[in-house]
Amino acid sequence: MTRTILRPRSTARAAALGALVIALAAGCGGTEQGEDGAAPADEPGTAQDGGASDGGGDSEAGAPAEDDATADGAASDGGAEAPDEQDPAAEALPADADLATAELPITAERAIEIATETTGGGDLVQIEIDHDDRAGAWEWEIVLLEEGTQHELDIDATTGEVTEHESDEDDDQDPVVDVTAPMTPSEAIEIALGQEPGRVSGWELDSDSGTIRYQIDIDRAEGGDVEVEVDVETGDVRIDD
Structure with missing residues (x-):
């Protein structure tokens, strides 16, 4: 005689409900951890604590301290501002100055340099200093000889300005003079x-x-x-x- 055993419906339902709970539990766990693809907020080493977003340091604490020189503008232009080196205007000597004790702003040596720069060369054959009453200034008069051309120049002894320059052909062989030797x-x-x-x-x-x-x-x-x-x-x- 064959016996058929019937399982109670309550047992089958219980088994099915258990499987559903397990499946739901698994699905909920995956959603909680990966729904937005980000790690939990309190997990170390993530962007939320600043460790990964700036390559290993706080964006403010990791930056170097501002240099004092940069803050006051000195470093931006390569250092402290250079002092004004412009000299005040030279003061002219009075007309009655004594050249034995007073020194002209433009010395004889400097006047000769100015004359030579103006002409492009030449040998000094004459130099004179006196006060030009018409111009109201001390003035150097210099004569240079360059390859058959004689240059005559007037130079302001205060400013160094060449106030006059004339040139003529001259074949004279005047001796060259020197204000430094053998006698000053x-x-x-x-x-x-x-x-x-x-x-x-x-x-x-x-x-x-x-x-x-x-x-x-x-x-x-x-x-x-x-x-x-x-x-x-x-x-x-x-x-x-």
């Missing part, structure tokens, strides 16, 4: 004042009959003026009243 203007002035005391109002260096000499212009204290010639080679003096 100050040495010639000292010799001249030893013979004729007074105020030095000007001087000239050139040649006369092949002899190079200084001519010192002196205003005597008691009145009148005198010219004292000093030979640059021998130091001999000749006085021309």
